[in-house]
Amino acid sequence: MRKPLVHIIDRIKGIKRTQRIRYATMALGILALAPPVGFIAQSFGGASICGSLCPRMAIGPSFMRELFTRTAGVALLFLWIGSTLFFGRWICSHVCPVGALTEFGSKAIPRRFKINYPRIFNAPLFRYGFLGAFILLPTFGYASICCGYCSFSAIPDLFGAIFSPGTRALSVFGTRLISIGLFGVLLGVLAVDGRGHCHLTCPIGALDTISNALGAKMPFARRVRIHLDKCTACGLCARECPTVAIEVDRAAEAKTKIDYQHCNHCRLCESICPTGAIQYSTLNAMKKEKSANVVELVHSPDAR
Amino acid sequence: MWWNWFTRLMRGKVQSLALGLSFGLGTILIGQPCVGSGQCASCGICLTRLPIALLPLLGAIVATSIHRSQERLGNIRAISRLTDFFNSR
Numbered sequence: 001m002r003k004p005l006v007h008i009i010d011r012i013k014g015i016k017r018t019q020r021i022r023y024a025t026m027a028l029g030i031l032a033l034a035p036p037v038g039f040i041a042q043s044f045g046g047a048s049i050c051g052s053l054c055p056r057m058a059i060g061p062s063f064m065r066e067l068f069t070r071t072a073g074v075a076l077l078f079l080w081i082g083s084t085l086f087f088g089r090w091i092c093s094h095v096c097p098v099g100a101l102t103e104f105g106s107k108a109i110p111r112r113f114k115i116n117y118p119r120i121f122n123a124p125l126f127r128y129g130f131l132g133a134f135i136l137l138p139t140f141g142y143a144s145i146c147c148g149y150c151s152f153s154a155i156p157d158l159f160g161a162i163f164s165p166g167t168r169a170l171s172v173f174g175t176r177l178i179s180i181g182l183f184g185v186l187l188g189v190l191a192v193d194g195r196g197h198c199h200l201t202c203p204i205g206a207l208d209t210i211s212n213a214l215g216a217k218m219p220f221a222r223r224v225r226i227h228l229d230k231c232t233a234c235g236l237c238a239r240e241c242p243t244v245a246i247e248v249d250r251a252a253e254a255k256t257k258i259d260y261q262h263c264n265h266c267r268l269c270e271s272i273c274p275t276g277a278i279q280y281s282t283l284n285a286m287k288k289e290k291s292a293n294v295v296e297l298v299h300s301p302d303a304r
Numbered sequence: 305m306w307w308n309w310f311t312r313l314m315r316g317k318v319q320s321l322a323l324g325l326s327f328g329l330g331t332i333l334i335g336q337p338c339v340g341s342g343q344c345a346s347c348g349i350c351l352t353r354l355p356i357a358l359l360p361l362l363g364a365i366v367a368t369s370i371h372r373s374q375e376r377l378g379n380i381r382a383i384s385r386l387t388d389f390f391n392s393r
Contacts, residue, residue, distance in 0.1 A: 129324020
């Protein structure tokens with residue numbers, strides 16, 4: 001009994017500080033926005049992020065109606081996208097309970113059984129396609145996605161079913177089982193980082209990606225950035241990145257590049273970089289360190 | 305082999321965009337009978353439509369899994385024989 005416990009403690013001790021902080025904020029996000037506690041969700045009259053806090057409902061032609069009827073959801077949407085512009089996708093990677101629940105769940109699945117969705121598809125473009133359908137259909141008079149087939153509803157319900165017999169009955173029977181199987185299992189715990197549904201079928205993720213890529217060009221916006229004079233192009237970050245956002249080309253001037261359309265701001269690259277070349281910083285701060293490579297990269301047309 | 309072709313196809317930018325769009329359209333159209341009522345009427349229409357929405361996604365996953373295991377296990381005789389068998393057809 002003692003041996004597995006020591007093993008678990010050793011594994012927790014082995015987690016780098018940035019990742020430990022991320023796991024703590026993810027747990028806090030679950031407590032705040034998912035059943036059974038969901039104290040922030042409950043203060044808005046719901047059990048989870050699905051309900052009056054839902055930021056997805058406001059995307060599309062019903063925005064004006066939602067602005068007055070679901071103000072909290074619209075405010076959350078603006079907070080989400082706006083904060084990404086300045087600080088990167090920290091709400092997606094550090095707070096969102098939907099991604100956090102499946103990411104924690106995926107830790108129990110051996111890696112050989114998992115599917116790396118960003119390696120199969122071009123994840124940002126898949127997301128844009130999904131966002132297109134999400135906006136276009138209601139524009140042409142069709143209704144938007146049924147809540148029963150939304151990951152924001154299915155995944156917190158699946159988690160809530162552990163604690164509530166009522167939710168359990170709702171989740172286990174009927175067509176709801178399909179959405180749980182799809183978002184919770186196939187695109188959830190069976191994804192390499194447990195976030196297949198974030199990579200492929202999140203309309204907020206799609207808007208967030210645009211905001212992330214735009215903000216990366218602003219000198220005062222904080223992003224995970226690469227210090228090119230410290231980088232040895234070892235490729236460790238590119239191999240480990242769950243979103244396939246890092247590209248290493250030893251022959252190029254900028255040996256290592258981050259694609260901010262793919263980057264989910266998990267900061268795993270920052271925690272594993274052996275030379276400390278990857279930092280969560282602004283372009284201005286990196287320029288102050290007089291890194292010639294950084295300055296060149298800023299002016300390079302290839303800069304991303 | 306079909307899975308190699310399919311795997312290469314899925315990595316394309318236009319294909320990924322089209323697949324996302326088809327997945328979104330499929331999922332939203334699946335929800336159509338229930339929207340407005342606010343709850344599932346157990347009509348089962350979504351059950352019949354769901355495979356259409358999921359087919360490209362599942363196809364891509366299966367193809368990539370086979371492609372990956374083929375790459376990983378390429379030297380194992382049984383896999384080689386199987387590959388030869390399909391290649392000879």
